[in-house]
């Protein structure tokens with residue numbers, strides 16, 4: 001029996017609707033009462049939920065066990081999307097003894113209750129984390145289940161061969177068992193090995209940078225880094241001033257650039273600061289941030305001082321509204337933080353540089369490695385005296401690897417590692 005968990009399934013912040021999911025093998029009576037639902041009645045209900053000093057009109061979706069995502073009793077509460085309402089609902093659920101779910105805990109329960117296999121859980125998550133339509137297209141075989149189908153077909157063929165080989169081992173002296181020669185088995189093995197290799201060759205492992213993409217704005221004081229930072233985010237976050245040395249701490253703010261989450265960082269302008277210890281510390285931090293960034297944007301405000309794109313950094317000429325003649329932006333991006341000219345082009349260029357290149361056909365790295373291991377077990381080494389014994393053992397191990405794709409595990413640690421990469425509320 002599992003305890004009762006809850007989580008916000010929609011992004012944190014203000015929105016039209018916020019969805020809080022609750023799952024458990026037993027739901028607290030007080031919750032059922034507060035939502036005025038019947039435990040076993042599946043459906044969608046409009047309810048006015050009282051949360052202490054106020055109430056909110058909610059949509060309640062009731063999925064009694066086992067017909068739910070997790071296989072347990074699952075309730076979705078759709079409130080109005082205010083962090084204050086969600087906060088109060090969380091306190092209410094905690095007061096009833098519910099606990100906030102760990103990352104991926106809903107999916108893990110779905111897996112443990114045999115609602116879906118591991119490969120399906122991973123494929124759902126790969127879609128949630130996809131950064132572009134190209135990446136979703138590359139994930140199509142994995143997400144639609146057609147790769148899973150191919151692996152099952154291969155497993156079935158391996159199983160049939162194993163049956164043949166084992167019958168040779170167990171009953172080769174008995175009448176009625178058709179004897180298959182080593183050469184027949186060996187040619188069947190190399191055929192299956194060929195199939196496994198071509199399956200692997202048609203896919204690439206999906207490698208996700210665990211680190212968020214960081215774009216650092218750097219350059220001399222007063223070139224307009226803070227202004228550009230605010231303009232890119234379309235929000236006044238960093239202080240803009242003519243006084244050099246205003247930005248000292250690193251100012252960070254994340255933004256989605258068409259599906260890719262990018263953290264922008266405004267840093268202290270690099271200059272000779274003489275005695276100012278605080279600004280010197282800011283400059284040191286700025287240099288470190290630039291060195292470890294996914295992309296460093298070098299900002300200039302004078303075409304004569306400017307270098308062109310060198311190495312991995314992106315060169316930006318700001319304040320083009322002050323120039324009396326147009327510049328031909330070759331090897332840099334020309335913008336004005338003040339008028340907004342060139343900003344969309346700059347966003348596109350940043351996106352192009354931070355987006356991971358998409359390979360053609362993707363599958364989770366875990367499954368890819370299992371397929372490789374399974375394939376190498378089909379590679380036959382020699383046809384010796386113990387050929388049938390060795391082959392039977394290799395085929396059994398190979399099937400184990402393929403079963404692992406769907407998650408036939410007995411290891412809680414491995415499961416936790418996998419589900420910890422999921423979202424909260426999933």
Ligand code: GDP
Nearest residue numbers: 221222223224225226227240241319336337338
């Ligand atoms: P930082 O020190 O590099 O962060 O520069 P700031 O963003 O604080 O800007 C320094 C000064 O340049 C401020 O007075 C801004 O108003 C001005 N500035 C920034 N961007 C532009 C621009 O595109 N055009 C013009 N005309 N002034 C700008």
